[in-house]
Amino acid sequence: MTTPTTTHFDTAARDWDQRPMSQQLVVVPERLLAQLPLQANDHVLDFGAGTGLLSTAIAPKVAQVTALDMSAAMLQVLDEKGLANITTHHGDIFDGLPGYYHAVVSCMALHHVADTAALLRAFAAALHHGGRIALVDLYQEDGSFHGDNAAKGVQHLGFVPDHLQALAEQAGFVDIAFSDILHVQQSNGRTYPLFLMTGRKP
Numbered sequence: 001m002t003t004p005t006t007t008h009f010d011t012a013a014r015d016w017d018q019r020p021m022s023q024q025l026v027v028v029p030e031r032l033l034a035q036l037p038l039q040a041n042d043h044v045l046d047f048g049a050g051t052g053l054l055s056t057a058i059a060p061k062v063a064q065v066t067a068l069d070m071s072a073a074m075l076q077v078l079d080e081k082g083l084a085n086i087t088t089h090h091g092d093i094f095d096g097l098p099g100y101y102h103a104v105v106s107c108m109a110l111h112h113v114a115d116t117a118a119l120l121r122a123f124a125a126a127l128h129h130g131g132r133i134a135l136v137d138l139y140q141e142d143g144s145f146h147g148d149n150a151a152k153g154v155q156h157l158g159f160v161p162d163h164l165q166a167l168a169e170q171a172g173f174v175d176i177a178f179s180d181i182l183h184v185q186q187s188n189g190r191t192y193p194l195f196l197m198t199g200r201k202p
């Protein structure tokens with residue numbers, strides 16, 4: 001499986017956590033967890049887990065985290081962190097998932113998937129009833145966040161909340177809410193807001 005997305009992330013993996021952007025994103029897990037009810041026996045899916053920004057923060061609070069990513073190199077960095085209850089799963093979400101989950105979380109991965117409606121349906125299909133989504137990504141931007149969008153496998157220049165909410169509702173989610181989670185500064189000197197979208201499968 002080699003795509004612009006996997007090539008970009010395989011190349012970037014070893015230094016991923018040292019990037020200025022990753023260092024700004026370290027506050028995301030605590031802010032996301034403040035809005036995501038989790039139980040000690042839960043099993044959580046981290047979609048586009050990368051090197052485990054979310055997975056490593058969530059793992060101490062739940063029974064099991066499955067960290068899904070198409071980039072083997074990103075998951076290798078996560079595996080080296082040695083958390084016993086994180087299972088890395090190398091693959092594309094559309095090739096199927098190894099289980100069912102109480103929550104699906106994600107940070108900065110949605111904009112790499114062309115078919116957002118299908119992605120939200122895959123999340124819904126993978127959740128137990130009562131399961132939650134907590135998804136972080138960019139609000140709609142002008143393409144300057146990544147700059148070289150094609151080379152980085154960018155499929156969406158951020159998202160408009162009303163549109164994303166409609167897709168989530170069509171996928172069967174309820175109680176959908178948006179909040180501003182963080183503003184990040186990019187190397188171009190510009191600042192970009194990120195949202196957290198939460199929702200529940202009835």
Ligand SMILES: C[S@@+](CC[C@H](N)C(=O)[O-])C[C@H]1O[C@@H](n2cnc3c(N)ncnc32)[C@H](O)[C@@H]1O
Nearest residue numbers: 048049050053069070071092093107108109112
């Ligand atoms: C911008 S990185 C974010 C990594 C991590 N969540 C973080 O915030 O540091 C996006 C990740 O999503 C993964 N990804 C993109 N599309 C995917 C797909 N269809 N299935 C699985 N992983 C995917 C990429 O390989 C990449 O590691």
